[in-house]
Amino acid sequence: MKIALLGYGKMGKEIEKIAHKRGHEIVIIIDKDNQDDIKSETFLSAQMAIEFTTPETAFDNISTCLLSSVPVVSGTTGWLSRYDEIKALCEKQQCAFFYASNYSLGVNIFFHINRELARIMEHYADYNVSMEEIHHIQKKDSPSGTAISLANDIISLISRKLLWINESNSKDDEIAINSIREGTVPGTHTVVYESEADIISIEHRAKNRKGLALGVIIAAEFLINKKGIYTMDDVLGISNK
Ligand SMILES: NC(=O)c1ccc[n+]([C@@H]2O[C@H](COP(=O)([O-])OP(=O)(O)OC[C@H]3O[C@@H](n4cnc5c(N)ncnc54)[C@H](O)[C@@H]3O)[C@@H](O)[C@H]2O)c1
Structure with missing residues (x-):
């Protein structure tokens, strides 16, 4: 080609x-x-x-x-x-x-797992969902496009979440996305569901490009x-x- x-x-x-x-x-x-x-x-x-x-x-x-x-x-x-x-x-x-x-193939599998987990968590309102993404210091946009895709998928499946914000603290209907810029990190994305009793988290970590x-x-x-x-x-x- x-x-x-x-x-x-x-x-x-x-x-x-x-x-x-x-x-x-x-x-x-x-x-x-x-x-x-x-x-x-x-x-x-x-x-x-x-x-x-x-x-x-x-x-x-x-x-x-x-x-x-x-x-x-x-x-x-x-x-x-x-x-x-x-x-x-x-x-x-x-x-x-x-x-x-x-x-990346791995991230697209991760997108699929994220959607499946969100479908389950729709029924468990005691869990709050938040996200973290870590990238190299030259990255211009924030949050990452991948984090936005993950958040939008969650919003489409969990009715108690209406929007995402690029801050650590959020209201009940928001998903907090914490963006960290450090070193040469190619891309790490973590989705965390937390209740008073426990934490469920899924993570994708790229090793290179x-x-x-x-x-x-x-x-x-x-x-x-x-x-x-x-x-x-x-x-x-x-x-x-
Ligand atoms: N979708 C994905 O899988 C994925 C993965 C990595 C990066 N990205 C995104 O891709 C973009 C590029 O990432 P990168 O790490 O290569 O960035 P980079 O800064 O290393 O490269 C961008 C290049 O575009 C050039 N450029 C600027 N204006 C241009 C123009 N008008 N025409 C042609 N070239 C121009 C710059 O000079 C530079 O060489 C970013 O938005 C990044 O977030 C997406």
Whole structure:
């Protein structure tokens, strides 16, 4: 597959390595110093764009790809308030768009466990649920996109929780997400249910970025020749029902 890489930071570099290992060709790399190359013939020759840039630039990048009929796999976090606009544009252009707040297989299994646990805990109001996420100090957005996905899944399944807040203290109808930034931590997410009697917690701890980059390439391989909007649940065959 011919890939255009948008964003050549920590993720872009890791994705490049895995793409080569799996026999794909990176036809162009676009970063902040050559942004206009997104209009070049070489970019248009790509069968897939992979977008890992910044919360401020993702929306425009994804829109430009879709308007040029280049399917996009994106993992950039912090722009999802405009997700519905991208969805509408993708449908209008009859193109393909893949988004995951986290591309690792382990995290997507963790999402599934989180939903199953929330279904059970809906019936046990004595337990309060809170979350913690730990990432490296360069991470720009807070809480992490993965933490927001976990919290939104809980809110959709536990009727006593209506919203999340990015603070340690919360009201009864809020889920507190405590964000910690330290060292080079690639990503740790913990969901904690606490009653007066005990604590139930589930945790996912990434060891490095390899699982993320592999998931991105697997998503791109899945998306080729498809139209529409897809997520990791489609790749993994995990039902969200
Ligand atoms: N979904 C996931 O699985 C996942 C995993 C890791 C990181 N992320 C997210 O992906 C994004 C990138 O992460 P990272 O760790 O690689 O960050 P990074 O800061 O290392 O890299 C971002 C790169 O984008 C470049 N850039 C800025 N503006 C650009 C533009 N207009 N066009 C092209 N490139 C541009 C920057 O120069 C930089 O090289 C972040 O939002 C991060 O939260 C998501």
